[in-house]
Amino acid sequence: MVDRPISLRALWGNADAQSECDITRRAWVSICRGGKLSRTVRGYYEGERFEVYWSIANRRVSLTSSQGGDCFKGSIEDLRVYDYAESRVIEPWPAGEAPELPPRPSDVFRDELVRRKHRSEVRAFIDKHATEIQREVHGSMLSSYEVVTWTIPGGSATWTGGRWGQQERLIVPELEARARILVAMGVNLEGSRTYQDLRDLGVN
Secondary structure (H helix, E strand, O other): OOOOOEEEEEEEOOOOEEEEEEEOHHHHHHHHOOOOEEEEEEEEEOOEEEEEEEEEEOOEEEEEEOOOOEEEEEEHHHOEEEEOOOOEEEOOOOOOOOOOOOOOHHHHEEOOEEOHHHHHHHHHHHHHHOOEEEEEEEEOOOOEEEEEEEEEOOEEEEEEOOEOOEOOEEEOOOHHHHHHHHHHOOOOOOOOOOOOOOOOOOOO
């Protein structure tokens, strides 16, 4: 799997000078939504190699050489955009029509803890795929809380009910279980060092 499957290519001069910048699919969606990108990559002119600084913001593109000269100015529509995963040239989404940015693994999990924003989505996966459930009540009659543990594909999940001074928590300790949840949520694991050995997992 290619970690940066989208290639941006700019040509200038008599189309004999060029520079390519490889980015993630998430970065491409962000750019189409008007996001920013700054990167230094290589440029080529008549067999010679030099550094080129890419700057993209508000769908506008500016390339500057390491010698300080302007190489290219234009819009993202002026770039050749190639999708390695689909083996074809693609066009930018029109302004205002790019999809919402998908969540990143760190948006869903902080280590093993499920972030509150995505807790309901993770619970939906658990409820659908759990093969075993255990419930326990802890504490005293005046201050008790429930702990629920599920067996799910790749590991387990545990919910601890709120108690005095503490909020409820949902954790998924095992990395494989977190990866399966992320894949089911449509999170792209490409480029993730944490999940690089697990990113091809699927969920039925």
